[in-house]
Amino acid sequence: MDTGITDIRADVCHAYQLLKKGGLKDENIIVFMYDDIANNEENPRPGVIINSPHGGDVYKGVPKDYTGEDVTVGNFFAAILGNKSALTGGSGKVLDSGPNDHIFIYYADHGGPGVLGMPTSPYLYADDLIDVLKKKHASGTYKSLVFYLEACESGSIFEGLLPEGLNIYATTASNAEESSWGTYCPGDYPSPPPEYETCLGDLYSVAWMEDSRTFFCRPIDIMLLHFQVKSRTSNGNSPYGSHVMQYGDVPLSKDMLFMYMGTNPANDNFSFVDRNAIIPPVKAVNQRDADLVHFWDKYRKAPEGSMRKIEAEKQVMEAMSHRMHVDNSMKLIAKLLFGINKGTEVLTAVRPAGQPLVDDWNCLKTLVRTFETYCGSLSQYGMKHMRSVANMCNAGIGKDQMNEAASQACVTFPTSPWSSLQKGFSA
Structure with a gap:
């Protein structure tokens, strides 16, 4: 598989x-x-x-x-x-x-x-x-x-x-x-x-x-x-x-x-x-980071001024821009939901070994879908934020609260190749 x-x-x-x-x-x-x-x-x-x-x-x-x-x-x-x-x-x-x-x-x-x-x-x-x-x-x-x-x-x-x-x-x-x-x-x-x-x-x-x-x-x-x-x-x-x-x-x-x-x-x-x-x-x-390794090595090897080098540079920039967008959007949403100080704490909390990631899996899928509706696809890179979203569910955040926070955090919908318009929704 x-x-x-x-x-x-x-x-x-x-x-x-x-x-x-x-x-x-x-x-x-x-x-x-x-x-x-x-x-x-x-x-x-x-x-x-x-x-x-x-x-x-x-x-x-x-x-x-x-x-x-x-x-x-x-x-x-x-x-x-x-x-x-x-x-x-x-x-x-x-x-x-x-x-x-x-x-x-x-x-x-x-x-x-x-x-x-x-x-x-x-x-x-x-x-x-x-x-x-x-x-x-x-x-x-x-x-x-x-x-x-x-x-x-x-x-x-x-x-x-x-x-x-x-x-x-x-x-x-x-x-x-x-x-x-x-x-x-x-x-x-x-x-x-x-x-x-x-x-x-x-x-x-x-x-x-x-x-x-x-x-x-x-x-x-x-x-x-x-x-x-x-x-x-x-x-x-x-x-x-x-x-x-x-x-x-x-x-x-x-x-x-x-x-x-x-x-x-x-x-x-x-x-x-x-x-x-x-x-x-x-x-x-x-x-x-395997995709970045590929794009960077492609850029490094391509002849100066070639279309291949221009394409590789664009791929690197788009990938980095997407990563920054996902990271910053998730941080801002957490601050809107929990406050400036507690927001970071919620994002990074890890449950003790032996406990599942989240108590309500439907909540996790719903909040992921809500995030992507406003902020675009998480993509393979953004999967790392699943724990942050799970922590929001475990803290009692529901769809309506996520709706409000995500709409404020992401005032424009991304249209890059990483947008969920092209990638689809993760949940």
């Missing part, structure tokens, strides 16, 4: 190749992928996607079950529940699983507190995902389910929400409060080939895929992979790393890896060595 920029698409394609090498058949793999990178004019290798500096093409042969406008929350949920009648477009493939089946779900996208990105509107909210997983369990159509999640603040999707007893083990790229990180980015070591102007992968995703590929044999359990990935994603506890988390039925991590990802017979006699598959990157890029 993917809906982000180049690195995330490459992660998903790589995951497919990994499962295929593990012996899984296409009929048992469902791929959601926006699919606008391989043949994009910005791709330096047309028709090819790579996920590491010296890696091969991970795009070849990937099924296009759900692409473009068919990558929606509704179709994703319908596929999980095996509900073909609820699909709108796509291949029609769903999880037609039974009570003895083991399910593996990998989701990669941009995210924010309590929310995951989609290329279409609306975004995916944590409470809705948990409801679907509970319905899947109630249907008795799986034995166990493992969920790998790559996104900023991805721990918030399960924190205080995913109960034990559903036979679901979830692991996330970060905790509920921090970013996840892109890797193999311009300026990093290892860096992408010189013709690339974007990150090639995400730190957590690359870690679990490269390490599982190395340890792809029957004696390895999920917990062993978890510790390897946790160590690598923390990046030596540097500022360029995040905390890999576990939620739900953690004892399922004792299950063998091959039960979910298949096994490579060539590795049947492989002896485990406790070290990472490759040298960890010296640094990484905050996943939320």
Whole structure:
């Protein structure tokens, strides 16, 4: 499942190749992928996607079950529940699983507190995902389910929400409060080939895929992979790393890896060595800034006076302007609602570990929609403010109060490419 920029698409394609090498058949793999990178004019290798500096093409042969406008929350949920009648477009493939089946779900996208990105509107909210997983369990159509999640603040999707007893083990790229990180980015070591102007992968995703590929044999359990990935994603506890988390039925991590990802017979006699598959990157890029890295590297490399340089400079300026608009609008709304001093406190408050982001998820969605009605799209960058909006709900703010504050904070509606007129509404 993917809906982000180049690195995330490459992660998903790589995951497919990994499962295929593990012996899984296409009929048992469902791929959601926006699919606008391989043949994009910005791709330096047309028709090819790579996920590491010296890696091969991970795009070849990937099924296009759900692409473009068919990558929606509704179709994703319908596929999980095996509900073909609820699909709108796509291949029609769903999880037609039974009570003895083991399910593996990998989701990669941009995210924010309590929310995951989609290329279409609306975004995916944590409470809705948990409801679907509970319905899947109630249907008795799986034995166990493992969920790998790559996104900023991805721990918030399960924190205080995913109960034990559903036979679901979830692991996330970060905790509920921090970013996840892109890797193999311009300026990093290892860096992408010189013709690339974007990150090639995400730190957590690359870690679990490269390490599982190395340890792809029957004696390895999920917990062993978890510790390897946790160590690598923390990046030596540097500022360029995040905390890999576990939620739900953690004892399922004792299950063998091959039960979910298949096994490579060539590795049947492989002896485990406790070290990472490759040298960890010296640094990484905050996943939320991956678009800026792309625009800036594009600008840096473009010839002086060229249309490409002018276009790249415009993209950088528009992205920065949008970020400033979202940040300043949210700060002003908080001050209007709570006062100058308490406003900042409300925006930055974090609930204790184990508590969900918000008590009333409908309130969160309503206030997000109200904000975007007056102030434009939050976009992937603005997802970080979901916690601020959740805190407003937890403090008792309702739609009418948000209406008044947002209308005062945003007296003109933005019309840039980041406007919700083009991006749609997040909720």
